Amino acid sequence: MSSFNPVDVSHRFVEALVSEGDRCVDATVGNGYDTVFLAKRVGVTGHVLGVDIQVEAVTQAKDRLAANTLGDRVSLRVSGHEDLDVHLEALGWQSIRLAMFNLGYLPGSDKSIVTSSENTIRALAICERFLDRTGAISLIAYRGHAGGMEEYEAVSRWFAQLPLDEFFVLRYERWTRTGGVAPVFFWAQKRS
Numbered sequence: 001m002s003s004f005n006p007v008d009v010s011h012r013f014v015e016a017l018v019s020e021g022d023r024c025v026d027a028t029v030g031n032g033y034d035t036v037f038l039a040k041r042v043g044v045t046g047h048v049l050g051v052d053i054q055v056e057a058v059t060q061a062k063d064r065l066a067a068n069t070l071g072d073r074v075s076l077r078v079s080g081h082e083d084l085d086v087h088l089e090a091l092g093w094q095s096i097r098l099a100m101f102n103l104g105y106l107p108g109s110d111k112s113i114v115t116s117s118e119n120t121i122r123a124l125a126i127c128e129r130f131l132d133r134t135g136a137i138s139l140i141a142y143r144g145h146a147g148g149m150e151e152y153e154a155v156s157r158w159f160a161q162l163p164l165d166e167f168f169v170l171r172y173e174r175w176t177r178t179g180g181v182a183p184v185f186f187w188a189q190k191r192s
């Protein structure tokens with residue numbers, strides 16, 4: 001059974017939205033767990049575009065996809081998500097159902113290679129442009145590492161400026177008595 005941690009909760013939202021034949025983006029491939037999850041959801045007729053700036057991450061994700069016989073459903077690029085428009089256009093995609101972001105650093109790897117406010121905001125704006133009629137952006141922000149709080153605040157401002165007559169916007173975080181820095185899940189879905 002899944003828990004109430006932000007990653008599991010985000011997966012439940014994605015499961016409710018994404019189905020066979022959809023086109024989705026994994027904007028932070030990392031170890032490829034989310035990529036595999038998305039590839040399963042889009043089925044044999046759908047497709048996932050996944051990007052990460054680290055060769056190591058893309059290689060691991062490729063192996064994970066191959067082990068799950070899902071390689072055909074995913075196009076992986078070693079690239080920053082701030083250049084997602086180039087890859088979307090190269091694939092000839094006019095729209096996407098979902099873009100998924102899991103910010104921060106690659107677990108078990110160099111913690112200095114992290115997502116940044118500037119690039120994340122650029123990528124969010126690109127994804128917003130490509131969303132289909134009821135498409136969504138899912139994002140998890142971490143606040144505990146260097147630069148994490150600044151990025152979280154920038155992301156928070158970005159979601160807050162979305163027009164609420166056009167988007168359903170949600171933020172989800174665990175309430176702590178100590179004022180801790182639990183990860184935050186953001187979801188913005190277009191209203192039809």
Ligand SMILES: C[S@@+](CC[C@H](N)C(=O)[O-])C[C@H]1O[C@@H](n2cnc3c(N)ncnc32)[C@H](O)[C@@H]1O
Pocket residue numbers: 027028029030031032033034035051052053054057079080081082102103104105106107113114115116119
């Ligand atoms: C928390 S990990 C992602 C975890 C992943 N979703 C998974 O299921 O394993 C964050 C990833 O973002 C990547 N990253 C950092 N800056 C990036 C950028 N500008 N564009 C794309 N990926 C980036 C890092 O290399 C790292 O692999």
